[in-house]
Amino acid sequence: MPMNLEFSGKRILVTAGTKGVGKAVVGLFSELGAKILTTARVQPSETRADVFVAADLTTVEGCATVAEAVQRHFGGVDIVVHVVGGSTAPGGGFAALGEEEWQHELNLNLLPAVRLDRALLPGMLAQGAGAIIHVTSIQRELPLPQSTTGYAAAKAALSTYSKSLSKEVSPQGVRVVRVAPGWIETEASVALAERLALQAGTDYEGGKKIIMDSLGGIPLGRPSTPLEVANLIVFLASSQASAITGTEYVIDGGTVPTV
Missing domain, CATH: 1.10.1220 (Arc Repressor Mutant)
Structure with missing residues (x-):
């Protein structure tokens, strides 16, 4: 059976869509006919998205700006891909992480997804269909204590939040799936x-x-390459994955050593 990954007319939000995995996701969706809004702090010289919104998603105001832009430009959304994340925390273990570092890890790796989902999900539920992809990380189960404790803890929280959300909204037609990359x-x-x-x-x-x-x-x-991770994300957002929700797909080249 041929794969049908047609997204013609689908309205898609991709966060952090100007570099790395996000840029690859935007490129694939664009090739498949989607209407895409993407966001980052700084406007790129070029993008394959239909709409770009400059916003800082670590803030309440930045998330509100993006949610409002989705409604204004598209009148709603069919697919949301939360790619935004990362870490600038210093090495040195737990003692190097003060209040500011911990709050930044949560503001970057957990709360943008929570805030944007909260703003956009009511419309998805009203239409009775949609898909949300949260990009987590293998660090949630394979943290590096000298350098990624805060990041790993925030991604673990994102994974737990995603599972709970999937149990709530999947019966109403909105799928929630996690993708956990290793080193990209x-x-x-x-x-x-x-x-x-x-x-x-x-x-x-x-x-x-x-x-x-x-x-x-x-x-x-x-x-992994950004395109390999993007291929997985786009498949999971497609109608071919219509029975997949509430689970996490690891793409790490076999890094996690346990079952």
């Missing part, structure tokens, strides 16, 4: 590998090995 070779991770390589006196491949070793190894032997 984005612009930021390339810069990190290059920095580690310079510090260790090695090349880029050596820098990548340092990162893979810190994760306990990646059986596949390499990180």
Whole structure:
């Protein structure tokens, strides 16, 4: 049976859609005929989205701006893909994380999804259909205590929130699915590998090995690409995945060592 990944006329919000996975998701949806609104703090020189909204999603005001833009431009939404996330917390374990660092991790990795879902879900429920994809992380079950405790805890909260939300809204036609990537070779991770390589006196491949070793190894032997993660997200948002809700799909090259 051929795959039908047609999104013609579908109204889609993709957060953090100008770089990395978000940019790849926007590109795929665009190729498949969707109407896309995306957002980031800074407007890119070019985007394949139909509408771009500059907003800081770590704030209540930024989320409200995006939700209002969705209603104004599209009159509602059919699919929401929450990609926004990351961490700028310092290394040094729990002692390095003060109130400001903890609040920032929650404001970036949990609350944008909560706020935008709260604003957009009533319309999705009224139409009796929709899909929400939350991008979590394998860090929720494989935290690195020296550097990702706050990020991992926020992503764990996002995963639990997503599961609860799916149980509430799936009976009314709105699916909620999680995608948990491992290490992805984005612009930021390339810069990190290059920095580690310079510090260790090695090349880029050596820098990548340092990162893979810190994760306990990646059986596949390499990180995922943004496009590989985007392919999974787009499939899960499609009608081909219409019976999938409430679960989490890991795409990590085998990094998580347990069942």
